[in-house]
Amino acid sequence: MSSVxxxxxxxxxxxVLLILLAAASVxxxxxxxxxxxxxxxxxxxxxxxxxxxxxxxxxYHSGWYxxxxxxxALNTVVCTITRLPAKWRRAFSPKVETEASGLxxxxxxSRFGKNAPAAEVQARLEALLAARRYRVRSQAGEKxxxxxxxxxxxxxxxxxxxHLGLLVIICGGIVSGLAGFRTELDLAEGQTAQVPRAPFxxxxxxxxxxxxxxxxxxxWKSTVTVLEGxxxxxxxxxxxxxxxxxxxxxxxxxxxxxxWDNPKLEIxxxxxxxxxxxxxxxxxxxxxxxxxxxxVTHISVKRFVPDFVIGxxxxxESRSEEPNNPAAQVEGWxxxxxxxxxxxxxxxPDFEQMHSGKPTDLSFTLKSFHGSEFSVLExxxxxxxxxIWIGCLLVTAGFFxxxxxxxxxxxxxxxxxxERTEVTAGGLASKNREGFQAEFDxxxxxxxxxx
Amino acid sequence: xxxxxxxxxxxxxxxxxxxxxxxxxxxxxxxxxxxxLGLAFTGLVLHTAALLLRTFQSGHAPFTNMYxxxxxxxxxxxxxxxxxxxxSRIPRIGSYVMLIVVGLVALASSPLMxxxxxxxxxxxxxxxxxxxxxxxxxxxxxFAVAFVTSFLYLRADTEEKKEKFDSVSYRCVAVGFPLFTxxxxxxxxxWAYKAWGTYWSWDPKEVWSLITWxxxxxxxxxxIVMGWKGRxxxxxxxVGFLAALFTYFGVNYLLAGLHSYA
Numbered sequence: 001m002s003s004v005x006x007x008x009x010x011x012x013x014x015x016v017l018l019i020l021l022a023a024a025s026v027x028x029x030x031x032x033x034x035x036x037x038x039x040x041x042x043x044x045x046x047x048x049x050x051x052x053x054x055x056x057x058x059x060y061h062s063g064w065y066x067x068x069x070x071x072x073a074l075n076t077v078v079c080t081i082t083r084l085p086a087k088w089r090r091a092f093s094p095k096v097e098t099e100a101s102g103l104x105x106x107x108x109x110s111r112f113g114k115n116a117p118a119a120e121v122q123a124r125l126e127a128l129l130a131a132r133r134y135r136v137r138s139q140a141g142e143k144x145x146x147x148x149x150x151x152x153x154x155x156x157x158x159x160x161x162x163h164l165g166l167l168v169i170i171c172g173g174i175v176s177g178l179a180g181f182r183t184e185l186d187l188a189e190g191q192t193a194q195v196p197r198a199p200f201x202x203x204x205x206x207x208x209x210x211x212x213x214x215x216x217x218x219x220w221k222s223t224v225t226v227l228e229g230x231x232x233x234x235x236x237x238x239x240x241x242x243x244x245x246x247x248x249x250x251x252x253x254x255x256x257x258x259x260w261d262n263p264k265l266e267i268x269x270x271x272x273x274x275x276x277x278x279x280x281x282x283x284x285x286x287x288x289x290x291x292x293x294x295x296v297t298h299i300s301v302k303r304f305v306p307d308f309v310i311g312x313x314x315x316x317e318s319r320s321e322e323p324n325n326p327a328a329q330v331e332g333w334x335x336x337x338x339x340x341x342x343x344x345x346x347x348x349p350d351f352e353q354m355h356s357g358k359p360t361d362l363s364f365t366l367k368s369f370h371g372s373e374f375s376v377l378e379x380x381x382x383x384x385x386x387x388i389w390i391g392c393l394l395v396t397a398g399f400f401x402x403x404x405x406x407x408x409x410x411x412x413x414x415x416x417x418x419e420r421t422e423v424t425a426g427g428l429a430s431k432n433r434e435g436f437q438a439e440f441d442x443x444x445x446x447x448x449x450x451x
Numbered sequence: 452x453x454x455x456x457x458x459x460x461x462x463x464x465x466x467x468x469x470x471x472x473x474x475x476x477x478x479x480x481x482x483x484x485x486x487x488l489g490l491a492f493t494g495l496v497l498h499t500a501a502l503l504l505r506t507f508q509s510g511h512a513p514f515t516n517m518y519x520x521x522x523x524x525x526x527x528x529x530x531x532x533x534x535x536x537x538x539s540r541i542p543r544i545g546s547y548v549m550l551i552v553v554g555l556v557a558l559a560s561s562p563l564m565x566x567x568x569x570x571x572x573x574x575x576x577x578x579x580x581x582x583x584x585x586x587x588x589x590x591x592x593x594f595a596v597a598f599v600t601s602f603l604y605l606r607a608d609t610e611e612k613k614e615k616f617d618s619v620s621y622r623c624v625a626v627g628f629p630l631f632t633x634x635x636x637x638x639x640x641x642w643a644y645k646a647w648g649t650y651w652s653w654d655p656k657e658v659w660s661l662i663t664w665x666x667x668x669x670x671x672x673x674x675i676v677m678g679w680k681g682r683x684x685x686x687x688x689x690v691g692f693l694a695a696l697f698t699y700f701g702v703n704y705l706l707a708g709l710h711s712y713a
Contacts, residue, residue, distance in 0.1 A: 011676045015669060022665040029655045029706055060653045159675075173651070182648060212570040219573050240573035241646050252648040253573075380648045388650055392637045399629040431625075 008071075008078035017072045024068060028059030073170050080163045091156045091407075096139040096148045100413045103426030108437050110444040111424045118145055118416040121423060124450055125412060128443050134410065147412040158402025165394030172387030182380040188259065188372060192227065195379050198249055200228045205235065207256070207375040220253050222375040238377060252378040257321060258371030260306045265328055266367040267344075269296060273361050280367060288333075296332045296339060296362055303329040304369065308345065316343075326369050332362055340364065406431040410440060423447070454508065457501035458522065462556045464494030465529070469553050472546035484542035488533070491549060495529045502526060509568035514584045515575055517703070518566045521559035523585070524699070525552050527592035531623070535596050539619045547599040579642035586634025591695045593627030594667075598692035601685035617681050620688050621674065628667045631695070635660045655706040659698035666691040 007013065031051060032039075040048040040057060055062035103109055114121050122145050126136045134149035185193045187204035194201040206223040219239055226234040226246050236244045244251040262284055269291055271277045281299060283289040288300040305318040308327035319325075325347055332340030339360060345351050346366040412425040425444060429436035471487030474480070502523065505513045514520040532548045558564070571580075597620045604616035639660065640650040651657060670687040673679040 011672060014672055015677070018665050018669045018672070022662050022669075025658050025662050025665070028653070029658050029702075033653070060658075176650075214570060216570055217573060218570065219576075241577040241579075243645065243648065250648060252646075254648070378648050382649070385644060385650060388640065392640065396629075396633055396637065399632060403625050403629060 005078060008075050009082040011079065014075050014079060017068060017075060021068055021072060024059060024065055027056060031056050031059075033060070034058055069170065073167055076163050076167060080160050084160060087156045087160070091153045094148060094150070096137045097141070097146045098148070098411045098413060100415065100424035103411055103413065103424050106426035106428065108427040108429075108433070108440050109425065110440070111422070112444075112448055114421045114423055114448070115419060116421060118414045118421045121414055121421045121447070122147065125423075125447050128446050129410065132439060132443065134408075143416045145414045147414070149410045149412075150407065152405045152407045155401050155405040155407040158398050158400070158405065161398030161401055162395050163398075165391045165398055167391075168387050168394060169391030172384040172391055174384070175387060176382050176384030180380070180382040180384055182378055184254065185377045185379055186257070186374050187222075187377060188374040195249060197381070198247065198379070200226050200233075200247065202226055202251065202377070202379075204375055207373055209256070209373075220256055220375070222253055222377060224251065224377070248381055248383070250380050250382075252380065253375070254378040255376035256373060257376060258306070258323065258373055260304060260318070260321065260371045263304055263369050263371045265301060265304065265369050267299060267301070267328070267330060268365045268367045269299065269332070270363045270365070271295065271361050272363060295334060297335055298333050299364070300331050300333070301328050302331060306371070308343070323369065326366065328366050328369070330364050332364065403431070408436055408439075410443070454501045454504040457497050457504065461494040461498035461501060462560065464490045464497065465549060465552050465556060468494060469546065469549035472542055472549050475542040476546045481542060484545065487542065487545055487549070488536060491529055491545070492533060495526065495533065498522075498526050498529070505568065511571050511575075512581045512584065514588070515571060515580070516565060516569065518559050518564040520584070520588070521555050521564065524588050524592065525555035525559065527589045528552050528555065528595050531589070531592040531596050535619060535623060538622070539615070541615060541619065543603060544596065544599055544619065547602065548596055551595055551599070574646055577642060577646065579638060579645065583634060583638040583642050586630055586638060590627045590631030590634055591699060593623045593630065594692045594695045597623035597627060597688045601688040604681065604685040613681060617684065620685060624667060624670055624688060628671070631667070632664060636664060656698060656702045659694065659702050663691060663694040663698050666694050
């Protein structure tokens, strides 16, 4: 047991772990994470199998990375605990009595005589120290008094506070990983979704996109109502950076999309023989729209796909739900006679002319297409987040203590001689020694000059 | 005066400051350092005015694209140097720091960087933009000064110089590391939680911030607990700065991720 403890109390282990964690983290950014196996096979060939066996395709969630983290946490705990008792004693039950010879070995030191009784010198020195916020303890011996003055003693615990904060953050991460969950809700206006694992549901009342005058998106705004037992209890607008919090759940505006089941289309009909002729009609899939011309009385749309592709077996399908290659299957009618039938493409307005079945004077273009928009809200519950913020506060406080609240310690021995008191003083500070030296000199000079 | 004019004058002043500091390095006349510092300081004042003007005109924090962010980083490096110089008074540090500043400003001014202020995309509309980016870049600016002093340490010939560079390096890390932790990691986590719904998502920029953090944690532990000083400390500080640089630059151009703004 003691040898295990000794192993984990070693700072060398901490250094090895820091290096290993850094190296492992680098690897995880060089190999793309979390892609499907086929993507790795295409990219790395033979190596792909090795990568997946070593879990290099998901480094940060792999057993060995978590094990490194675990050892790092354990090492931090053991190192901190091992060093704590000595620091504690130094901070809270220090030895007051001291020897003049010991003080003279310090870098910051002073020695002089004063023509006044020891009690008087002690009172003055204590007043000077107190004015600089030192807490003074004294211990009287025979013909001599030892003084111990200290300030900022909590600075001793700066690194411990940082370590504690890191452990709390790691615990928060574990809680988040085990108990947290998130899910995406696709909501069209007016639609209600039951929030998984929650005693309430959420309804999207309104979804709007605001634009800057330059045309860039300014905001996505989802106005939502929280429903409990069918009754609305709260209505809020959710935006990026402005989530809604309700009963431990948060709702984030993460994305939006268009539903292409029943888009609104605008189609323009032109004639090659008559450049002046152009009619634009609005219609949905399955509808007929009148053009009112002798050559083409009306048109209809049989089908619409947002991302046209010819798949296996020459089937026309949509590669995705993104409008990457929107296409409509259009039919032109002259009375009951079909005069045109073919696919037209929003991105390739000239395409149908080349591929139209029979030659025709008519030309069709897909001028615009609008699916019904839906909002994507992420519902998340993360019980670990409180620990994360506590840990962050501890880390910040710890840094402040460690770097800017360095303990200072001044020790003095007053030895009473005949009509004269011999003062020997020395000081210790682990950081900002120049500042400490100046303060120490100031105190000692004031004492020397005082009458 | 327009923002561009102010920025250009600041650029010229930084170049002149770099010349004066280099003159110290080559002629060994310390007296050139004072005008160098004066020029750098005047440049900083004008640069501050340029950043403020841009903020008022665009209505948002001046670090939402690469031009703005480089300009702000250069500003932060000058500020960090002036703060450090108040205590250290080593003009040689100034010569290399000002070269870095001139490099950053030149890069910001290059035609590769689109300069027009664009309206904020929804993801960046948050006061955390101010807190997260400014504090992180300020921390990285101190890492840059630590990089210079560590580099100078490795090239120094006398023990006295070495000790001075070593202690200035440490002081820079002692300021930069808490700032980087607070701004880069903690404020970053808070903002990520507000904007994306998760405080940590192993995005490459997050991971590289963590790597940078681990390297400087290594710096402090080897130094304070194991008593490593000097050469090995200097090398770790240099590696740390390079990691910070990669976090800032490399991730944007080489690795894809959520941080696709600047």
